[in-house]
Amino acid sequence: MANPMKIRAASKDGVTEVKVLMSHEMETGQRKDSSGNLVPAHFITELTATWNGKTVLEAQFGPAVSKNPYLAFKFKGGAKGDKVVVSWKDNKGDSRTDEAAIA
Amino acid sequence: MKKLLLAAPLLWALQGVALANDELRPAFKAMLDASFKTTGIAAKYRIYQLDFQAACSQPKPPPASVQKAIEAAQMQTIRYPADGHYFGDWREGEKIAISGRGLTWTDKTPTDNGGGCYNCHQMSHHEIAYGTIGPSLLNYGNVRGRSEDIIKYTWGKIWNAKAFNACSNMPRNGDAEILTEEQIRHLMAYLFDPASPVNKP
Amino acid sequence: MKHSVLAGLLAWAVCSGVQADSATDEIARYREMIADGNPSELFALQGEALWKQKRGPKNASLEQCDLGLGPGVVKGASARLPRYFKDTGKVEDLETRLMTCMQTLQGIDPKLVIDAPWGKGEKETMQALVAYIVTESNGEKIAIDMRPPQMKKMYELGKMAFYYRGGPMDFSCATCHGDKDKRIRLQDLPDLRTQAGAAAGWGTWPAYRVSNGQFWTMQHRLSDCFRQQRFPEPIYGSDVTIALSVYMAATGNGGTVLTPGIKR
Numbered sequence: 001m002a003n004p005m006k007i008r009a010a011s012k013d014g015v016t017e018v019k020v021l022m023s024h025e026m027e028t029g030q031r032k033d034s035s036g037n038l039v040p041a042h043f044i045t046e047l048t049a050t051w052n053g054k055t056v057l058e059a060q061f062g063p064a065v066s067k068n069p070y071l072a073f074k075f076k077g078g079a080k081g082d083k084v085v086v087s088w089k090d091n092k093g094d095s096r097t098d099e100a101a102i103a
Numbered sequence: 104m105k106k107l108l109l110a111a112p113l114l115w116a117l118q119g120v121a122l123a124n125d126e127l128r129p130a131f132k133a134m135l136d137a138s139f140k141t142t143g144i145a146a147k148y149r150i151y152q153l154d155f156q157a158a159c160s161q162p163k164p165p166p167a168s169v170q171k172a173i174e175a176a177q178m179q180t181i182r183y184p185a186d187g188h189y190f191g192d193w194r195e196g197e198k199i200a201i202s203g204r205g206l207t208w209t210d211k212t213p214t215d216n217g218g219g220c221y222n223c224h225q226m227s228h229h230e231i232a233y234g235t236i237g238p239s240l241l242n243y244g245n246v247r248g249r250s251e252d253i254i255k256y257t258w259g260k261i262w263n264a265k266a267f268n269a270c271s272n273m274p275r276n277g278d279a280e281i282l283t284e285e286q287i288r289h290l291m292a293y294l295f296d297p298a299s300p301v302n303k304p
Numbered sequence: 305m306k307h308s309v310l311a312g313l314l315a316w317a318v319c320s321g322v323q324a325d326s327a328t329d330e331i332a333r334y335r336e337m338i339a340d341g342n343p344s345e346l347f348a349l350q351g352e353a354l355w356k357q358k359r360g361p362k363n364a365s366l367e368q369c370d371l372g373l374g375p376g377v378v379k380g381a382s383a384r385l386p387r388y389f390k391d392t393g394k395v396e397d398l399e400t401r402l403m404t405c406m407q408t409l410q411g412i413d414p415k416l417v418i419d420a421p422w423g424k425g426e427k428e429t430m431q432a433l434v435a436y437i438v439t440e441s442n443g444e445k446i447a448i449d450m451r452p453p454q455m456k457k458m459y460e461l462g463k464m465a466f467y468y469r470g471g472p473m474d475f476s477c478a479t480c481h482g483d484k485d486k487r488i489r490l491q492d493l494p495d496l497r498t499q500a501g502a503a504a505g506w507g508t509w510p511a512y513r514v515s516n517g518q519f520w521t522m523q524h525r526l527s528d529c530f531r532q533q534r535f536p537e538p539i540y541g542s543d544v545t546i547a548l549s550v551y552m553a554a555t556g557n558g559g560t561v562l563t564p565g566i567k568r
Contacts, residue, residue: 134544194565234489
């Protein structure tokens with residue numbers, strides 16, 4: 001079970017900035033452990049962000065993204081109290097969805 | 104690690120440097136004894152000091168007379184190459200200069216250590232990730248020349264820097280068996296060879 | 305002819321200087337960028353939950369733990385550690401104090417923390433707790449109470465340890481941290497003899513390390529310093545680590561705490 005994300009969203013002059021911190025190993029599948037065995041790949045593949053149910057961002061992630069990824073983006077619109085929902089899926093079929101209210 | 108051959112006067116002088124916080128010495132020693140443990144190749148005895156290490160463990164270096172005595176004793180430890188061959192391959196030398204591996208408790212073997220030169224020195228015209236604890240060695244061979252004196256001095260400095268500056272920050276690469284004679288030859292080539300990136304932009 | 309060669313060399317020297325500067329500038333810019341999304345927050349979230357969670361043989365939380373400002377007070381506590389604690393008769397840093405609380409309140413044997421590998425078992429618990437607690441001192445001033453004689457003694461022992469040379473490379477802490485404006489490769493080294501240097505060093509650890517995705521406590525930081533110094537391994541929470549912590553923290557007194565930090 002994946003750990004929660006930390007999401008912050010703030011709106012200013014009609015633009016909302018969303019900052020997301022994800023808790024994920026992001027294993028590339030190319031590293032070896034101390035006994036020389038390949039560590040299996042484990043990384044986020046898809047990410048979606050919605051604002052009041054409407055998709056504002058879709059992203060494809062890959063093994064080049066660092067452990068515990070941080071993502072910041074802006075979209076037009078959004079008002080105080082509106083809900084922003086972020087979800088990701090990884091290559092092992094695990095997923096996580098968290099939400100935050102726009103400040 | 105080599106034992107230090109100390110002349111009696113040096114011992115005497117060292118006692119003279121007696122530390123300001125003498126009364127804390129026993130507590131300090133007990134603290135170190137209780138605080139460290141052997142892990143991997145990093146054995147606990149490493150916390151016990153050689154005499155010159157103790158003399159150089161204050162905020163200020165010891166008096167000039169003590170430093171001179173240390174330098175004279177350390178000079179005796181330098182082994183020059185028996186066959187008179189001072190130079191290896193500068194390409195190998197560069198690898199040794201860049202590698203900072205070896206002798207920690209996570210290192211497996213006591214051989215194949217790096218020289219860690221770039222941790223403290225600028226060397227090549229091309230490597231920008233160099234430390235500044237030691238002086239720049241850029242253009243070393245071009246600037247210092249290639250006389251026999253300079254070659255012998257450089258070998259000695261790499262082998263045991265304390266022979267030239269008692270409390271030098273630089274490790275005793277040869278004396279403390281950090282690097283092999285072969286590795287030191289490669290480093291010498293890296294510093295002196297006109298084709299080495301230390302000398303050739 | 306001679307002049308132009310000299311000028312050429314000079315130009316080159318200036319260029320390489322600029323190169324090195326821009327590399328350190330780039331690192332500074334990178335740090336600024338990641339400071340916004342410091343993953344320490346993920347550890348702090350877990351730590352806050354662990355602080356309130358009933359655990360151990362006594363099935364109790366840590367909410368009654370006294371970090372020096374009274375039972376349960378977390379805000380500002382780590383900015384005032386290490387300190388002398390009357391109840392244990394010892395100078396304790398954040399991690400040894402937490403071990404005391406885990407033992408007295410929860411019945412968790414300190415050995416479980418001491419013997420666990422970094423980031424595993426009770427050390428994983430510890431790093432999360434530390435991340436939470438130091439976040440609650442972010443922006444405070446380093447305020448070490450140096451009045452108790454036990455603190456003065458620890459400071460002196462720490463200073464002696466700071467200058468103590470040994471091991472196969474003859475290094476002391478001062479070899480790298482005893483002069484101003486030095487670096488190892490491209491890594492700037494704080495001069496821990498000075499107030500500003502000690503505040504910059506002590507005040508930005510514990511920290512998240514981007515290069516390995518790990519959160520490092522101060523004990524972990526110190527242990528790895530000793531590793532690179534080619535010393536034997538310091539025992540977790542041992543007096544040499546406390547003494548050095550008191551020396552650094554007291555030297556940095558009055559500086560700003562910026563924890564958890566974010567590092568290369």
